[in-house]
Amino acid sequence: AQTIHQWPVAEIKAVGSPLSLGCTIKGKSSPNLYWYWQATGGTLQQLFYSITVGQVESVVQLNLSASRPKDDQFILSTEKLLLSHSGFYLCAWGSLDTSNSDYTFGSGTRLLVI
Amino acid sequence: SQWGEENLQALSIQEGEDVTMNCSYKTYTTVVQWYRQKSGKGPAQLILIRSNEREKRSGRLRATLDTSSQSSSLSITGTLATDTAVYFCATEPGGYKVVFGSGTRLLVSP
Numbered sequence: 001a002q003t004i005h006q007w008p009v010a011e012i013k014a015v016g017s018p019l020s021l022g023c024t025i026k027g028k029s030s031p032n033l034y035w036y037w038q039a040t041g042g043t044l045q046q047l048f049y050s051i052t053v054g055q056v057e058s059v060v061q062l063n064l065s066a067s068r069p070k071d072d073q074f075i076l077s078t079e080k081l082l083l084s085h086s087g088f089y090l091c092a093w094g095s096l097d098t099s100n101s102d103y104t105f106g107s108g109t110r111l112l113v114i
Numbered sequence: 115s116q117w118g119e120e121n122l123q124a125l126s127i128q129e130g131e132d133v134t135m136n137c138s139y140k141t142y143t144t145v146v147q148w149y150r151q152k153s154g155k156g157p158a159q160l161i162l163i164r165s166n167e168r169e170k171r172s173g174r175l176r177a178t179l180d181t182s183s184q185s186s187s188l189s190i191t192g193t194l195a196t197d198t199a200v201y202f203c204a205t206e207p208g209g210y211k212v213v214f215g216s217g218t219r220l221l222v223s224p
Contacts, residue, residue, distance in 0.1 A: 034210075042216075042217075044157065044202065044214040046213070046214075057210070103212070104159070105157050105158070106156055107155060110154075
């Protein structure tokens with residue numbers, strides 16, 4: 001069975017400090033990987049997607065970057081946090097089989113920027 | 115109904131009642147997905163309906179899709195208190211992008 005693990009579970013960080021969030025998928029080879037951001041009480045906004053190692057596409061610009069150093073790992077980062085970065089960050093994987101859109105989300109990282 | 119630019123909608127019902135949530139979308143999509151998100155958790159996919167399907171059922175869930183009006187609905191029959199969650203629709207306009215609606219907050223009281 002596929003599992004998706006996000007770390008850390010929660011973070012409190014200062015404005016201007018760096019951030020690195022991680023996501024690991026086990027049990028699925030060459031998954032499509034996604035990062036989403038959700039404001040408290042809001043909808044999910046897709047940030048990045050990656051269909052292969054070393055290749056990441058940005059969907060929206062929020063002063064964040066993403067990398068995929070390994071097939072099963074997806075990293076979200078920034079060098080300088082803003083207050084507006086607070087929220088819930090979710091990693092997801094999707095099937096490569098385009099006949100079956102199957103997305104599975106991780107349990108998320110809650111970030112508070114102060 | 116929900117879409118990204120609208121505020122989160124809220125519904126409050128009693129356990130055992132049936133409920134229908136609506137979603138309208140603005141761009142072409144090949145599928146509409148419905149998700150349930152419980153407090154503090156990631157969303158879980160409930161049902162996926164394709165553009166060539168008008169209706170799809172899964173247990174107590176029923177999704178409909180009307181591509182001519184670009185709208186979809188999710189119905190839950192015989193709701194339970196455990197159905198309390200936020201429900202999102204999501205579309206795929208292409209290029210690995212997924213666009214979520216604004217969501218409907220459903221509260222089912224025992």
